[in-house]
Amino acid sequence: MDQPVIVGVDGSDPSLRALAWAADEAALHGLPLSVVHSPAWGAYEGYGPSLGISRSARRIHADNVVGTAVERVNRRSTEVKAYGELVYEDPATVLTRMSREASMVVLGSRGAGGLAGLLLGSVGLEVAARAHSPVVVVRGEDKSLHRGYRRIVVGVDEAGEPSPVVEFAFHEAELHGADLDMVHAWRCPAREVPDHPDHLTDIERHRALAEQILTEALPPTAGSSGVVNVRRRAVEGHARRVLLDAASTADLLVVGVRRRKSHAGMQLGPVDYAVLHHAPCPVAVVPHA
Known part of the structure; x- marks a missing residue:
C-alpha cells in the first residue's frame, strides 16, 4: 500500500x-x-x-x-x-x-x-x-492555502549538495506546476564589525560561496525535467529573516531539520522554530536523514 x-x-x-x-x-x-x-x-x-x-x-x-x-x-x-x-x-x-x-x-x-x-x-x-x-x-492566509502564488520556497543550508529537503521541494513544485525558489542566506563577518573597512573582496568571496552552494544543491534530475522554473537566490542576512521575507508570496516554505538532542529531548533549530511560528504560508519541515 x-x-x-x-x-x-x-x-x-x-x-x-x-x-x-x-x-x-x-x-x-x-x-x-x-x-x-x-x-x-x-x-x-x-x-x-x-x-x-x-x-x-x-x-x-x-x-x-x-x-x-x-x-x-x-x-x-x-x-x-x-x-x-x-x-x-x-x-x-x-x-x-x-x-x-x-x-x-x-x-x-x-x-x-x-x-x-x-x-x-x-x-x-x-x-x-x-x-x-x-x-x-x-x-497563512487564503491565497497561500489555496496555492494561489504558484511558488514554493526552499531554504538551502550549508550542505551544498542535493538533499531530501530540496528533492521534496522540487517534487512539490513539479506536481503543483509551481516555480521553485532556492534561497540561501549568507553573512559576511566583516559587515558586522563596527566601523569596519569596506572589505569588498571578502564580501564577494562569501557571495560566490553562497551561489556555489545553491548550484550544488539542485537535484541532478532537475535540469532534465524542463517542467519546473528554478530560481536561485543568494541573499545576505540572517536566515530566519531571509526565509520569512521570501515566504511572503509563497504557497509553501520548505526547510530542513537536523535534530539536536538535549536534556529536554529532541529540539528544533532556531530557524525551524522561527518559521514554524511566524511564516505567512504553510511550512514543510523535512528531515535531512
Whole structure:
C-alpha cells in the first residue's frame, strides 16, 4: 500500500484548514488520507471537552470529530480514499510513530493567548521535532492555502549538495506546476564589525560561496525535467529573516531539520522554530536523514 498522507485533527478551525490542505495534497499525489484524532488532544493543548464529562461522552465526541472530518474529505474530493483512526495515546507520540509509514504528516497551526495565529501548539512542535517523515504545518492566509502564488520556497543550508529537503521541494513544485525558489542566506563577518573597512573582496568571496552552494544543491534530475522554473537566490542576512521575507508570496516554505538532542529531548533549530511560528504560508519541515 502507498504511504498515506496523515493529518491530525482535533475539530478546531486550524485543524480543519489542515484537513482541506491534506486532502488536496493526497488527491494530487494519488495517496490515501489517514485522518487521526486522539481524545487526549484537547488536554494536551489546554482546551477541549471538560474533564467532568463522562468517558462515554468523550468517546462520542471523539468519534464525531473523526467521522465529520472524513465526511468533509469525501465531500471535497471523490479521488481520495480517506479513513479515520481514533487513537488513545497523546497525539504527538502516536503521530511521531505513524510518521515512519507516512509520506507526510499534516497539522494545523494553533494560536494561543493574545498571539493567536502566531504560536504553534505543543503537538505541532513535538511532531516537527521528532517525525521520520516530512511534517507540514498549515498556516497563512487564503491565497497561500489555496496555492494561489504558484511558488514554493526552499531554504538551502550549508550542505551544498542535493538533499531530501530540496528533492521534496522540487517534487512539490513539479506536481503543483509551481516555480521553485532556492534561497540561501549568507553573512559576511566583516559587515558586522563596527566601523569596519569596506572589505569588498571578502564580501564577494562569501557571495560566490553562497551561489556555489545553491548550484550544488539542485537535484541532478532537475535540469532534465524542463517542467519546473528554478530560481536561485543568494541573499545576505540572517536566515530566519531571509526565509520569512521570501515566504511572503509563497504557497509553501520548505526547510530542513537536523535534530539536536538535549536534556529536554529532541529540539528544533532556531530557524525551524522561527518559521514554524511566524511564516505567512504553510511550512514543510523535512528531515535531512
